[in-house]
Amino acid sequence: MGEKLFIGPRLRLLRQAKGWKLEGCAAQLGLSASYLSQIEANQRPVTARVLIDVMRVFEVDAASLDAADDQRLIADLREASADVASDPPSLSEIKAAVANTPNLAKAYLDLHRAYRRLDERLKATEEAVSLDERGAASALLPYEEVRDFFHYKNNYIHSLDIAAEALAGEIGGGGERALEAYLAGLGVRVARSGEADLLRHWDAASRTVTVGAAHPEATRSFQLAYQIAALTLSDIVEAELAAAGFRSDSAAKVCRTGLLNYAAGALVLPYERFREAARAARHDIERLALSFQTSLEQVFHRLSTLQRPGARGVPFYFVRLDRAGNITKRHSATRLQFARFGGACPLWNVHDAFARPDAWLVQLAQMPDATRYICLARGVVKPSGAYRQAERRYALGLGCEARYADQLVYADGLDMAGPSAPIGVSCRICERDDCSQRAFPPVDRAFEVFEDDRRWVPFSLRG
Known part of the structure; x- marks a missing residue:
């Protein structure tokens, strides 16, 4: 070991x-x-x-x-304690708490989430009063709760994955024609619409599913797979929801959609066949997308879910950012964990993908704990289907620890003995004291401002 x-x-x-x-x-x-x-x-x-x-x-x-769960718990606990404590515990104290009293650490996180929910509701109420918008609500809260659900499930839902894999074998393929034929066997008619923003619409009365004709075939296939999952795997989805015990109906509805999306991904990219193909292709994403008739993003996301006990793939992180820096999708099966609040590290290559949307960007990076990662980034543009409708642009990030370099085609040509980009989680909890891109001090460190000595970073960290 x-x-x-x-x-x-x-x-x-x-x-x-x-x-x-x-x-x-x-x-x-x-x-x-x-x-x-x-x-x-x-x-x-x-x-x-x-x-x-x-x-x-x-x-x-x-x-x-x-111990992967411990790393997630440590990262979450460190950020939570730094968020509310004037004198937060040290990293060694947090590691000791997670190692020796994990249930207490999880209870602390539950209290912190409750605090954040109350704080967000208060802010939303104040905003609604100030803007006289009674409809203003804290819509992010259910999404945060669902994000935590998948986070602590390691983004792998065993019951759904197994069932979707069996269903994929029954269907015989994840392409649009095979999925449409299977739906016909369920008594479902497939229609297509020219509406630019329509992905999928289900009419239960006529048993008709309508998909957007303006979208690529991979997107239409995914939506058909979603409908198949909704019709055939609902018992498993409802059992997962019941076990999760969400605090609100809104969170349960968000999670139901998330679970059906997960099932759709597992249906078009069945676990064992995809895992073996990924290994044989050394995780060449374009080859995998072409082979399985899926989008790049679907392959990115699926690679991060290959965590079946006894048959795990390479542990990857996956992230999707919009141009404002909002993290709209995130998961890590690695020791690299994403910040819950605030932006991501500006030295991370995923930000550069917007400037070069058609290029594959590869970076050898190192976190403050000295763990090195091979970071892959790619920009994607999703057509709007109409001249006056803005295109949707995202940056996708995927990465794994450098020790898996031999299993990653993107590591070919990288100088593994050369320098690594010094990245971190986010400025608010980053331990580095020599970063020229630091936006503000970490919340758990004292700092000093030298009024007569101006540098790139206008303060110096202490302690």
Whole structure:
């Protein structure tokens, strides 16, 4: 194992679920009780032999003991504590809290989300009063709740993915003709409309689904796959919604759409066939899009969801930005986590994609924790279908840790021993003290302004 693996809280939960005492569990694992106690307290990492024994005794795979969730929790907890605390805890204190009291850390995040919801409602109310717009509402709140749902599911919904994969085998292909033929077998008529902004419309009374003729075939196919999922996989979707326990009907409706979108993606890009094709093509996105008759964005997104236990793909992050810098889609199966509030790092190559929409941009970057990433960016333009309607422009970002370079065609020609671009999550929580692009100080660091000495950055960080 290249990195030390600490699995203390997970191992303790597994033992308690079995109803085993420390001594009995230690005997099962061939360890002393004191050694097992140290492992559970995260005072000692597990060796390869102990990890194998844990997997055998508890009948779990290595993925269930992975610390990726810890990295997500650490990133979220650090940002949340910096958002509200005048003297936020240090990174080492946050790591200790996540390692030793993960349930307490999650409860803190729940409280922070509740605080943010109340704060947003208050601001929305004030805005509505000041503008005399009674319809002004905090529409972002349900989306944030749903984003958290997918975030902590690692953007992989096992029940839907398995069902969609089986359905794809039944249909025999993810192209528009095959999907339309399958819908016909369900008694559904497919119509096409010239409305520029129409993606899909379902008329239950006539059992007609209408898709926008102005959009590319990949978009129409995705919308047909969505309708198939809505008609055949609704029981699974509703079960996921019931288990999630959303606080509002709005969040449940947003998530229902998100789950059906997920199912549509899994239908046109079935898991195992796509994973094997991605590996064989060394994750060449254009080749994959051509092979599966999908859009570049659909391939970007699907690559970030290949996290099935026992059959994981390369762990990627995926992000989509608009020209104002708003992150409209985000997920990370890597240690790189996105900021919940504020903008992204300006040194990240995804911002450059707007200036060169037809080029593939590849960057070797390094985060403050010294982890290096191969960052891929591509601009996309979605036609409006009408002269007076503005085109929709986005920048797509995809990346993985540099240790997967041999599995990525885009790493060919990169100087892996050369310098890396020093990027961060966002200025508000970035640890770097030597960045010439820093927009403002991090919220958990003191700073000093030298009135008689002006530099690129008009302050100096302390501590």
